[in-house]
Amino acid sequence: MSDFEKYTIDIAAHPMLERAKELGFLTTFDRAKAQEPRCNFGNTGICCRICIQGPCRILPKKPGANKGICGAADYTIVARNTVRLIAGGAAAHSDHGRHIAETLLHVAEGKLKDYRVTDVDKLMTVAQKIGVATEGRDVNAIARDVAQAALDEFGRVSEYPKLTWITNTVTEGRLKKFNETTIMPSGINLSLAGLLHQTHVGNDADPINLIFTGLKAALCDYDGMHLATDLSDILFGTGVPVVTEANLGSIKADKVNIALHGHNPLLSQMVVAAAKEMQAEAKAAGAAGINLVGICCTGNEVLMREGVAIATNFATQELAILTGAMDAMVVDVQCIMPSLRSLAECFHTKIVTTMPIMKIPGSYHYAFDEYNALDSAKNIIRLAINAYKERDASRVSIPQIKHTVVAGFSLESLMSIFKNINPDNPIRVITDAIKAGEIKGVALFAGCNNLKGQHDNNHTEIAKGLARNDVFLVATGCAAQAFAKEGLLNGEGVAKYAGEGLKKFIGRLNEKSGLTADLPLIFHMGSCVDNSRSNDFQTMIANEMGVDVSDIPYVATAPEAMSEKSVAIGSYHVAMGTPTHVGVIPPLTGSSLVHEVVTKIAEDVFGGFFIFEADPHKAVNRLVEVLEERTWKLAMRA
Numbered sequence: 001m002s003d004f005e006k007y008t009i010d011i012a013a014h015p016m017l018e019r020a021k022e023l024g025f026l027t028t029f030d031r032a033k034a035q036e037p038r039c040n041f042g043n044t045g046i047c048c049r050i051c052i053q054g055p056c057r058i059l060p061k062k063p064g065a066n067k068g069i070c071g072a073a074d075y076t077i078v079a080r081n082t083v084r085l086i087a088g089g090a091a092a093h094s095d096h097g098r099h100i101a102e103t104l105l106h107v108a109e110g111k112l113k114d115y116r117v118t119d120v121d122k123l124m125t126v127a128q129k130i131g132v133a134t135e136g137r138d139v140n141a142i143a144r145d146v147a148q149a150a151l152d153e154f155g156r157v158s159e160y161p162k163l164t165w166i167t168n169t170v171t172e173g174r175l176k177k178f179n180e181t182t183i184m185p186s187g188i189n190l191s192l193a194g195l196l197h198q199t200h201v202g203n204d205a206d207p208i209n210l211i212f213t214g215l216k217a218a219l220c221d222y223d224g225m226h227l228a229t230d231l232s233d234i235l236f237g238t239g240v241p242v243v244t245e246a247n248l249g250s251i252k253a254d255k256v257n258i259a260l261h262g263h264n265p266l267l268s269q270m271v272v273a274a275a276k277e278m279q280a281e282a283k284a285a286g287a288a289g290i291n292l293v294g295i296c297c298t299g300n301e302v303l304m305r306e307g308v309a310i311a312t313n314f315a316t317q318e319l320a321i322l323t324g325a326m327d328a329m330v331v332d333v334q335c336i337m338p339s340l341r342s343l344a345e346c347f348h349t350k351i352v353t354t355m356p357i358m359k360i361p362g363s364y365h366y367a368f369d370e371y372n373a374l375d376s377a378k379n380i381i382r383l384a385i386n387a388y389k390e391r392d393a394s395r396v397s398i399p400q401i402k403h404t405v406v407a408g409f410s411l412e413s414l415m416s417i418f419k420n421i422n423p424d425n426p427i428r429v430i431t432d433a434i435k436a437g438e439i440k441g442v443a444l445f446a447g448c449n450n451l452k453g454q455h456d457n458n459h460t461e462i463a464k465g466l467a468r469n470d471v472f473l474v475a476t477g478c479a480a481q482a483f484a485k486e487g488l489l490n491g492e493g494v495a496k497y498a499g500e501g502l503k504k505f506i507g508r509l510n511e512k513s514g515l516t517a518d519l520p521l522i523f524h525m526g527s528c529v530d531n532s533r534s535n536d537f538q539t540m541i542a543n544e545m546g547v548d549v550s551d552i553p554y555v556a557t558a559p560e561a562m563s564e565k566s567v568a569i570g571s572y573h574v575a576m577g578t579p580t581h582v583g584v585i586p587p588l589t590g591s592s593l594v595h596e597v598v599t600k601i602a603e604d605v606f607g608g609f610f611i612f613e614a615d616p617h618k619a620v621n622r623l624v625e626v627l628e629e630r631t632w633k634l635a636m637r638a
Ligand code: MSK
Pocket: 262, 263, 296, 297, 314, 334, 335, 446, 447, 448, 449, 476, 477, 478, 479, 527, 528, 562, 563, 565, 566
């Protein structure tokens, strides 16, 4: 096996890695290798850098060095480091949500000419859910109140009222649990600032108290994500099934190629709209038109709503430039490698940063202006068209590898398929299949790529293993993109990998789906923030079964977790009562106490717990075991 094959299972990536080698460019795969061996203190979470007397590294058997200079024990250091990761993730997701809420408010106030409320039905549903009056009111007045309710989530400084989105979207049982355990937040900013205060040097040394504060921050993550999903749907429409394609073969040699990368759909939606208007300009420059492709979660946002193809996911973002055909890469926030800029110098590619909090020295910065959003998008497309004119055709080398993708499964679109089978109570389509033993339950795939393992391998191996075991699969983020690139998001995936029960179940959905394409093996629910769609799915299943979410056979897995956001997502899933697998051993093994709490004791309190297992086959066995245990317990109750 060549080094490239060891790096990634994505065969489209291999020739691009070869090309990088020829150019002498060290990709993220090379940089990951160069970081080995990792420092064991950092790797196990017992390196404390909270104050600048440090770093303090814990040597458990060495008197004096078995604690930090301040006296902090391993469990304090590990707990503090972990909850600070959660705070970072929750801040990123919720700030993304705040930006969308601010935009919706300005739309409702008539200040923005290029945006509008696209999905009025979703606006009404969200308004009713959070207690905003709708009867006889103007759409913009309702939108203003919904946006204001979202913005109020951030600035509240007293402990009451509690966060609106959590209060109105989880089961009664969960709400009671969050209140009893005092992890129910009232204000997002308040909770995150409180956490940073609590973890300051000389503050909280109690790992359990710290973990509970971490869970409170994780619930802020949930709240920010949920409102981001809801308000994005209101502004841009709720995803419906789309057929498109994925992998580097979606980049077109004869077109102006623009990659949309990051997370926030505010600008990328405008680029999609502008591209439709500017095809003639591209043709005048000698191209066959404009081709948009997505990377990371901005890619997932425009895939869900516009059917834009997926070029690749997090770990292979550099490779899109190595095709020599990428004219511009437009980035917004989160998961964007700073290395893109130096790689772009080897080609004609323009890297365009757009947000005030995400700049890369030497790249083009086109400040995103929501007041002139469409014009901002057009300026960026013009930059790409001009770059296309500089493209050296002899340096274009696009791996002709791509797969058909059937995606766009918002919960609404999934329910409309279920409705064709059971018009009176669509959710019973899945609860009946679980009760009948046709499927063993549901698994959510979330999260990133992590080069501590072979790129995309954990995602695909675990998905195939669970599918063979008749588990219904939903996915978001870079996990969903791994599946798209590997051909698992189409009907062929069902034929190849689904067990008999799952095949029968999806077959039944196919008969009544009303779609021209066959349904996929795994249902792509959207971007990272759209994990909230999966949480709503869980809540619906639990309510229909008459139990709490902690009792239903529903698991989550982040096979290649990497970002702080993935730590926050995993943590709130545990608080939601979900057994949550992580395929990378996180930096907390330095404290057996913290490790025990999150993998075992958490189950006694919340019903959810972490499973840390790097081997994909062992992970499948464990997840199936957990699902079977829950199904058995449910049957015993009946
Ligand atoms: S982009 S957070 S690498 S899923 Fe959402 Fe992918 Fe993880 Fe970023």
